[in-house]
Amino acid sequence: MPHFTMEYSANLDVSVDFDGLCKAVHATILSTGLFELGAVRVRALRADAYAVADLLPENGFIDMCFRIGKGRSAEEKKKTGEAIFATVTEFLSPLFTTPHFALTLEIREIDAELSWKKNAIHPRLRHKQA
Numbered sequence: 001m002p003h004f005t006m007e008y009s010a011n012l013d014v015s016v017d018f019d020g021l022c023k024a025v026h027a028t029i030l031s032t033g034l035f036e037l038g039a040v041r042v043r044a045l046r047a048d049a050y051a052v053a054d055l056l057p058e059n060g061f062i063d064m065c066f067r068i069g070k071g072r073s074a075e076e077k078k079k080t081g082e083a084i085f086a087t088v089t090e091f092l093s094p095l096f097t098t099p100h101f102a103l104t105l106e107i108r109e110i111d112a113e114l115s116w117k118k119n120a121i122h123p124r125l126r127h128k129q130a
Helices: 018-031 074-091 093-097 121-129
Strands: 003-009 041-047 060-069 101-110
Touching: 003 018, 018 041, 018 074, 060 074, 074 093, 074 101, 093 101
Parallel strands: 003 041, 060 101
Antiparallel strands: 003 060
């Protein structure tokens, strides 16, 4: 159950390849070895309405949230967060040459008792790997 969501200001559409960024984050999540392929979800959600800092129209943001199930140590979560943040920071390096961009990441653990799932992808991938 690793679900990675990035919400971004619509003005970044012209300067960021969000499909490529999603694939880079996906690869980074898998590279940690902590998550099963069939569970990984990465998505980017465009915010058409937003107000950032001093309201300059060139101000932009990406707010990232990584929701994971319980069972990883604090060190594993920290290393995962650092790896994802490094990947995204590198991918977006041109945005950091301007004084108009903000990037955030938060990792949240999901309470298993309050989370329901049904996944038909897992059996297919598990069979394929066997």
